[in-house]
Amino acid sequence: MGAPSEATASAPTGAAVPRRLPASVRVLACIVLVSSLCAGAIAPVLTVRTAELASTAAVSGVVSAFFLARLLFTPVAGRLVSCGLARRMLPAGLLLMAACTGAVSLADSYGQLLVLRLLGGVGSATFTVCAVALLVASAPAALRGRAFGVWSVGFESGTVIGPLAGVGLVTLAPSAPFAVAGVCLALTAVAAVLLPAVGPPGAKESVKSVESVKSAEEDVVRNAGTVRLREVLAAPAYRAALLSNFAVGWGAYGIQVSLVPLFVTARFTGGSALSALALSLFAVGGVAVLPLAGRLADGWGRRPSALLGLALFGAGLAGIGLSGAPFPLLAAALVAGTGCGITGPAHGAAVADVVGPHRSGGSALACFQVSADVGAVAGPLVAGLTAQALSFPAAFLLTASIPVLALLAWLRAPETGPARAPAAPPQSRTTHAPPHSRTTP
Template identity: 35%
Template sequence: MRTRQPIPSEIWVLVCAAFLIALGYGLVAPILPQFARSFDVGVVLASAIVTVFALVRLIFAPAGGALVAKFGERRIYLIGLFIVAVSSALSGLAPDYWTLMAFRGLGGIGSVMFTVSSMGLLVRLSPPAQRGHTSSLYGTAFLLGNILGPTLGSLLQGFGMRIPFFIYAAAVLVAALVVTVFLRGGAGGRPLEDDARAEKMTLAEALGLPYYRALLLTAFAHGWSNFGVRIALLPLMAASVPAIGEAAAGLALTLFALGNAVTQQATGRLIDQRGRRPFLVLGLAISAAATAPFGWLDTLPWFLVLATLAGVGAAFIAPASQALLADLIGSNRNGGQALSTYSMATDLGSIAGTLLAGTIAQLVGFGWAFAATALVMIAAAMPWFLVKRKTP
């Protein structure tokens, strides 16, 4: 009987840090668009406060990959967390919309630094036979933080919309402390001379793989739907529909995260046992089905049910994507360019989704904006029917 290899302790350190980061982010995400609107701006500009974060991530991603290659994953991870903490605290002090936008942009630089470096650490540290499982553990930690964050945020409503930014900053600093203390030595440190000569996956090599190209399209659609439209438009839709109400936005995001977290308890191991591709297609299909009617069924029960179902779909997409990305790069190669380009695809989707869907919502309504998002998810599923069934 084959014994399952234990999860490395370094993975658990990253999981704990991810939970703390997500807990703080979960406080901020539901109120961010409304906070922007408190400066007397419209839907498009309120959505753009999410977009600028992703835009800066997109622009800085290649530099982030280069910094990881030069200084190592752990160092860049910690610097990125420090920048996010400072940015969050400054956002809570912002006196006007444009200052808030500038501070959110600063946070995007830190965010892409710790995102790319954490992906690199997961690729290096995850046992090949458990890449789906470790990706699910890491993703679940983020989701649990996102579940508890909005709940705690609702208890802080009486203190105003600025307090969550300061709590987010504190949570990120605690996460940085956890990593500093418990993640010392081993993989992810500053590369040595031998590491510099080690084999690297070039971007040209990655783009030559049909699986990688399909992954980029999936990342774009995932970013459009779950990091763009869901964060930027869901709270605005809730606030604009009397039958739903502004307070339901945090609950819907919590149910999305809960559906995702519960489902990921099974998806990680299924992905390891059955392969990546089938679950990527399934996740995109579920996400499209949950998103298409989202803006039309404007009653509170449907609003909450569809948000939960969308979380179930996302639970297949994220771990399967990250496991396949690790398969393509391998544990002993530097995949900085491939990782940063994958991150860029997600951020490009977030930007496009926020701006285009936000414009559609402002011109013809939220129903059409969410329907367009569903079409993007369906389009991203098509390439998976064209690639070979056996992963390279």
């Protein structure tokens, strides 16, 4: 099996470009929205619950356990996808998350809480990889940027609204966020079972039930084959996407929640309020630009969109560390969030282009997901040590260098988006118009 072409899913010349996203993409976006809302809702109260069972220092262990489980189980989830089990394992991952989340309020020891968070990380890894695999299979090549943009809007909106919902629920009862999140995740698993047909063109017309959809997807894996990791690693666009996703994990998931609050509190008066405002502007910038970013990745191209996003992301991160007043700090946070929002749909669509819709790419998608998780784990550690040994500006400049390295990788990568149909040649003027046609004055 040869290496996959960088334009695997290019639309044939003259093919009609679909105007609307498939129903399955919208359902997947709703599923990730609920998942993100639930994760955000329990975040403010999880630390309190942990401190009730152990010391404050043990809180980091519970948080790390979840991400460690995600990191270790994501390759296994990729293998499940490669076996054609994405549709079956998606609700299974959600149900595992639901059970572990709801049971947190019932844990009566730190060990039980740790085990629940580890199992929750396994469920999260399974859900994420399977959902992205189904998203790749659902989205037409010409709309992949929009599909990943809609997906990202669901995820980011949940991270913004979720903590507010959690604070509101905890006023009812300390265990309310965990119970409500568990029930919502369980209901979402039911929606995942009823997910509309996913697959190559023509599959939707040939399947009449959920079981036949599952059989059709497994047939695609058996007949079309599996994209091996070493094949996609040969594609420069895939390697660039790995590096840009690593940069997002480092700068958005890791540094934003660890180093930014420490830096703002140390440098500015009223640091806590200013830090919360900076993080909110980062999130708002990302969410607000995502719908446009998806259309940009489809219309302008994956490569130029990624270059623009990474340039803004790196400039914003550097600006945060070099800011000496509140206004430049807030402006830099908004720029960084905007750049991050533009980058996400572009590199997600590029990975989907390289994998293609007709072959299973579980390992490729899992490796892409792992790159962000590794960045989220490594970023706070390396940048934190840099801030301690040198200074906060040095730590943020180091963080800003990661998107710059990804930008350099994208400069060497070709465009992967679908080929555009050439414009129709102008018709020559004739004395007599063809039958049943209308002449132009």
